[in-house]
Amino acid sequence: MANYLLKRLLLMIPTLFGIMVLSFTIIQFAPGGPVEQMIAQLTQHGAGNNGVAGRIGGGGGDMGARSVGGETSGYRGSQGLDPAFIKQLEKMYGFDKPAYERFYIMMKNYLTFDFGKSYFRDTSVIQLIKEKLPVSISLGLWLTLLTYIVAIPLGIRKAVQDGERFDVWTSSLLVLGHAVPAFLVAVLLLVVFAGSSFVQWFPSRGLGSDNWAQLSLLGKIRDYAWHLVLPLTAMALGTFTTTAFLTKNSFLDEIRKQYVTTARAKGLTEHQVLYGHVFRNAMLLVIAGFPAAFIHAFFTGSLLIETIFSLDGLGLLSFESIEKRDYPVVFANLYIFALIGLFVNLLSDFIYTLVDPRIDFETREV
Numbered sequence: 507m508a509n510y511l512l513k514r515l516l517l518m519i520p521t522l523f524g525i526m527v528l529s530f531t532i533i534q535f536a537p538g539g540p541v542e543q544m545i546a547q548l549t550q551h552g553a554g555n556n557g558v559a560g561r562i563g564g565g566g567g568d569m570g571a572r573s574v575g576g577e578t579s580g581y582r583g584s585q586g587l588d589p590a591f592i593k594q595l596e597k598m599y600g601f602d603k604p605a606y607e608r609f610y611i612m613m614k615n616y617l618t619f620d621f622g623k624s625y626f627r628d629t630s631v632i633q634l635i636k637e638k639l640p641v642s643i644s645l646g647l648w649l650t651l652l653t654y655i656v657a658i659p660l661g662i663r664k665a666v667q668d669g670e671r672f673d674v675w676t677s678s679l680l681v682l683g684h685a686v687p688a689f690l691v692a693v694l695l696l697v698v699f700a701g702s703s704f705v706q707w708f709p710s711r712g713l714g715s716d717n718w719a720q721l722s723l724l725g726k727i728r729d730y731a732w733h734l735v736l737p738l739t740a741m742a743l744g745t746f747t748t749t750a751f752l753t754k755n756s757f758l759d760e761i762r763k764q765y766v767t768t769a770r771a772k773g774l775t776e777h778q779v780l781y782g783h784v785f786r787n788a789m790l791l792v793i794a795g796f797p798a799a800f801i802h803a804f805f806t807g808s809l810l811i812e813t814i815f816s817l818d819g820l821g822l823l824s825f826e827s828i829e830k831r832d833y834p835v836v837f838a839n840l841y842i843f844a845l846i847g848l849f850v851n852l853l854s855d856f857i858y859t860l861v862d863p864r865i866d867f868e869t870r871e872v
Contacts, residue, residue, distance in 0.1 A: 661753025
């Protein structure tokens, strides 16, 4: 097992490097980079933008100085702007260096988790991530726990009543819930339960009311839980399906084995057979998949939900950063997500061995 873990750890290095290289390369061909974003802001708000002037340095308030020589750059909307000003913008965002040099500097800094500063927010990237992380963690944690609490008993009952009416109807509902995108469910919930068209039972945004500071501890817990109802419902409908069917199929596979027949022949009750013998073996795949399920809910499941419900987490931060071409934030999130994802996959394999010592990764090819 130790040799396998070492191989997996070493394999993470080229995997992570490949993810960053591919993403960095794609970004180079994406239109509307940070320089063009700043040019668009200057064009929209006028030439005399002293705030931008202060960031770039030099040039006073006349940052929109017109070119007298007629020279133009390759950026959209830069016609008529002083080429020297464009060069200052490129230097401010690091685009005065070739792409390979920028990538080398970025990866060198990322090894020490130095993610630099945001292009469009006056703060460091790591500080932004620290501020948004608790919201995403809470969503991922509660979603994962809710999924397991509901889906595992449901999957067990579906296995026991395989082919019966309960199994057929629940399977239909699960497939339907999985087929409908979470963001459509979120919009529907907002319109029905948090809008003026029908009823106003739940809040439509945030994880706390305006009077949060004045609430008691019990009041804060209730208010927080009330704000979680709609986002968690929208996210959970699709996640129930995989866990429920995985649990059902695992139990069906174990129920048909010889040791179950032997246990029944000894006079054990169905409950003793199911939870005393079948449960431990059947839950192997489900338990081992817990870390991956949490990471999926943490990173991918909350992106659109955070945006729709205005939840100030990493999902909303990533969306806004991509929209604004805030590359330091985009690449930092990608780097952290990829790194955690690789470690979680390794952790899942390790949990397999804890749940069932019969599994041997020493003979497994990486």
